[in-house]
Amino acid sequence: MKTTFTQFLKPVALAGMMVLLHSATVNAQSDDDFSFSISLNSDQFFGFAPVFSGAYSVSPTVDLTFYGILWSGGTGGGWGNWTEFGIGANFNVADGVAINPNIGVTGGNLLSSGAAGPSIFGDGIVPNLILSLDKPSVEGEVYFGYYAPLRDKAPADGSTNSYIHYWTNLGYRVSPKLSFGAHFEHLLGGPTSESMADAYQWIGPYVQFSAPKYGVFSRLTAGGDFVEGNDSFFKVGVGFSF
Template identity: 40%
Template structure:
């Protein structure tokens, strides 16, 4: 039943992606039909302008360079999404680019540490198919030996640092409310020996497609408010009995000084709630919450794309010996 639900979820994402891609191709073709080719008079005027720039450079005593002379553009109108520049640097109307920005391509990388998962690195990238839909990819590199088949991990044998749990996936991002709201369903593939432990004749060797994880991320951000909802269901695919998990969190906060023209404009603060629940155990037993965290967070988000967030509070379900407190730090860079 679980695999059937996940298969339907994957098919829905792929169908939406095909439709969005076709819509983007049709829209670009239609725009190209409306654009008229440059006439000889326009090209002549552009060349005269270039000569004027070069002459001005000589008069000022500086030699003209390639940066002073602009080539005749392939587009004769100033509009959003002209398609003239490199695909990486194409600008779009604000709110219609990748992840609701103004560029066709956007990406981010994050370095994370918390009391349960230890260290892990995240990466995400999106390409704006059109003003409403992005194609997205992501990866999570789990660095903790406990999640591997290493000597100190769940496998109980092997070499520390090998067979680390590795996650990779992709999906679609739907942009709404002028890019302020982003809804991003994705499907990930797990590799390692954490979910489907005990496969291969009782061994815990790392496996390709150890599991799958349908997941959903919803982000909202405007000049005063920010929030994020994440939910992922980690399902083992190889063993007869697996370690399946439901992982989700929600946080929301305010930017009280966003309109200020000083250092306070980069600050935000709010509350964070997070739960990790084991829904199926490889060795049998009842489902239980591994942890349930709640507490405040504070974030610094600089205009150059660098951000740092610190969350801390109480652990309301101490079922694995973590103690009564939790802490979590994320350092990110968006570009």
């Protein structure tokens, strides 16, 4: 089943990338239709992981999107300088509610060889989905991503890896400058030939400070870990958009 799924995704991903990139060239006519954000994130599992994302408006309700994650810091340093890049489309389905499906590709060796082989481009493929809520007094996000090996470079006595990563958070905006809420995040996976095991399962509160005038924010999230042998978790993020 894994091989069949991966073989199906290869031509779909390549075709989708070509169509979306062409759309970006045709429809993005001015900087007024473009937005971009950068966030610098750190936690005890992934280490330092900068993220960037951008969007080209192609209609009042649809944006062409792209993103990148530099997973290279912390534990990721042993995964062949792991990186991720993807493209997708954001649909504003209601006032303050949007859904953003994406398809990403990774570079490194975490998925393709179980961190046992050389670093390669096309290490894995990442279909993912983001649901966002942005209201005057309420904010929230749901993310789900499936990390599947795109190439099989596993040694004879090893295996490729696959993972499921998802989170959800919901918060209350006290003012445009201050918000707080709760965050839940789960990562599970490992060798493709085995059942998925929990890497972590975090839950805890967050507090965010923002300066809308300058497009900047900072967020601290911390709490407990349900996985046996783990203790607590922390996530610190700072970012800006323009």
